Amino acid sequence: MNYKRFLFAILILLIIISGIYFIGRENPNNSVSSPEPSNNSEVTKSEGSEFLMDTLVRVRIHDENSEQVLDEVLNKLSYLEDIFSKTIEDSDINKINLNAGVKPVKVNEETYKLLEETNKFAKITDGVFDPTIGPLVSLWGIGTEDEQLPSEKKIKETIERVEYKKIEFQENNKIFLAEKDMSIDLGAIAKGYAADYVISYLNEKDVDSAFINMGGNVSVHRDKVDGSLWNIGIQDPVRNRGNIIAAVEGEDISVVTSGNYERFFIEDGVRYHHIINPETGYPARKGIISSTVISNNSSYADALSTSFYILGVEKSFEIAQEMEDVNIVLLTKDDKAYVSEELKGQITFTVDDLEIIYR
Numbered sequence: 307m308n309y310k311r312f313l314f315a316i317l318i319l320l321i322i323i324s325g326i327y328f329i330g331r332e333n334p335n336n337s338v339s340s341p342e343p344s345n346n347s348e349v350t351k352s353e354g355s356e357f358l359m360d361t362l363v364r365v366r367i368h369d370e371n372s373e374q375v376l377d378e379v380l381n382k383l384s385y386l387e388d389i390f391s392k393t394i395e396d397s398d399i400n401k402i403n404l405n406a407g408v409k410p411v412k413v414n415e416e417t418y419k420l421l422e423e424t425n426k427f428a429k430i431t432d433g434v435f436d437p438t439i440g441p442l443v444s445l446w447g448i449g450t451e452d453e454q455l456p457s458e459k460k461i462k463e464t465i466e467r468v469e470y471k472k473i474e475f476q477e478n479n480k481i482f483l484a485e486k487d488m489s490i491d492l493g494a495i496a497k498g499y500a501a502d503y504v505i506s507y508l509n510e511k512d513v514d515s516a517f518i519n520m521g522g523n524v525s526v527h528r529d530k531v532d533g534s535l536w537n538i539g540i541q542d543p544v545r546n547r548g549n550i551i552a553a554v555e556g557e558d559i560s561v562v563t564s565g566n567y568e569r570f571f572i573e574d575g576v577r578y579h580h581i582i583n584p585e586t587g588y589p590a591r592k593g594i595i596s597s598t599v600i601s602n603n604s605s606y607a608d609a610l611s612t613s614f615y616i617l618g619v620e621k622s623f624e625i626a627q628e629m630e631d632v633n634i635v636l637l638t639k640d641d642k643a644y645v646s647e648e649l650k651g652q653i654t655f656t657v658d659d660l661e662i663i664y665r
Contacts, residue, residue: 349514349531352376358387359497361521368515368531375513379504386503389414390496392440392489398481399490403440407486410476418479420492420499427495427609428470430625435613436584440489441467446589448580449569455578461587468584498608501525501560505604522563522611525604529557542657543567543596543637551596552635552643552655560604564611565596583616592618596637599626600649606632619644623665 352372355364363383367376389398398413405411413421424437441464447453456464472484483490497520508516508527516527517536526536538561539550547567554561566579566589583590597615599607610632614622619636626632626646633646635653642661645653650664 351531354380356380356384358383359391359500359520360493361497363521364517364519366517367513369511369513371511375508375511375516378507379516379518382504382507383500386416386496386500389417390420390492390500392491399492402481402483403489406483406488410474410480410482412478412480415479416499416503418475418481420495421473421481421490422475423499423605424492424495424609425470425473425475427613430629431610431613431617433470433584434616435494435609436468436470437490437492437495438468438470438473438483438488439494439582439584440491441487442582442584442587443491443493443580444489446578446580446582448571448578448589453571453578455573465584465587494612495605495609497521497523498560498562498604498606501604501608522565522568523560523604523608524562525560526557540598540635541565541567541596551637551657551660552653554600554649554653556600556652558602559600560602560607561598561600562604562607562611563596563598564615567595581612581615590616592616593638593640594618594636595639596635597622598635598637600633600635600646601631603631610634 348370349368350370350372351366351368353366354376355362365376365379367379369375388394391397392399392403394400398417401411421437427435445456445460445464467485467488472488474482474484476482501518501520501523504518505525505527513527515529515531518525524538526538529535535555535557537553537555540552540554540561540563541547542549542551543565564581566577566581568580570577570579579589581590582588594615597611599611599614601607614634614636622634622636626634633648636644641659642663643655644663644665647664655662
């Protein structure tokens with residue numbers, strides 16, 4: 307069976323079991339529209355889902371042109387996948403990787419902008435966020451049919467091909483990877499950028515309200531159609547999917563979580579997850595089991611949730627407190643939750659056996 311389709315089938319099954327699903331009609335976007343009670347009688351609700359960027363994307367639009375907006379949102383997300391994916395033959399990223407050490411590649415404006423963003427986060431995190439982590443991701447293969455525990459020698463050899471400073475930004479939207487066998491992987495930021503890209507479109511069209519769920523990345527546009535705030539759940543990293551450990555209330559925000567429960571394998575009793583530290587070449591082990599970032603910028607939230615998982619509690623708060631509109635929730639394996647002070651009154655925890663520490 308095609309591996310991507312197998313993943314899609316598993317995701318659909320999990321969503322049905324947990325009761326979080328969309329009822330769709332047969333059309334290209336699996337979408338459905340219905341009247342939406344509100345102060346504006348013309349507002350309707352349209353919702354749909356597609357498998358994009360290696361996850362099940364679910365979108366809900368509340369607007370008088372909801373169906374048209376939904377179609378355009380899914381089209382925009384599909385377009386971004388086509389240029390950001392490292393596995394699509396004609397994508398910008400695949401072309402850059404194939405020409406590593408050979409020649410520069412002219413890319414779409416969105417790809418160039420996103421790579422500039424990755425460069426910024428690499429500097430903020432002293433290289434812990436590194437878009438050239440592709441060789442290590444491929445070596446481990448976590449979440450694929452080829453997952454393995456590599457030898458220490460192979461890991462050390464592969465680390466030599468991971469270095470964000472070797473991405474060259476040239477004129478006319480040209481990108482060059484300076485050394486052969488380097489490769490870019492945007493898995494830690496592409497969904498965040500895509501959410502921001504869509505939110506920008508929703509603002510441009512003055513859409514009433516919207517909810518976008520891209521796996522562990524949730525973004526909301528404005529408040530709910532009835533005027534109340536959204537409540538966005540944070541997945542419990544210990545219990546089965548669909549169980550939340552906390553809920554964040556807000557509007558015009560993104561809530562992005564990285565955790566060791568998403569993709570992993572176990573060998574000799576040791577769990578090897580997909581969040582790899584580019585400095586060591588191994589899955590991160592700083593005592594964090596879930597890292598959540600809340601921000602009105604989804605790119606920030608996406609890139610930093612991964613980085614904070616790797617960096618640990620102290621360095622993560624040091625960075626977050628220096629940035630505007632970046633709040634965090636870090637869950638550790640000793641049943642503690644380290645939470646930004648600014649989230650008091652905005653976050654509600656659903657479990658009792660957790661020590662909550664505001665900082």
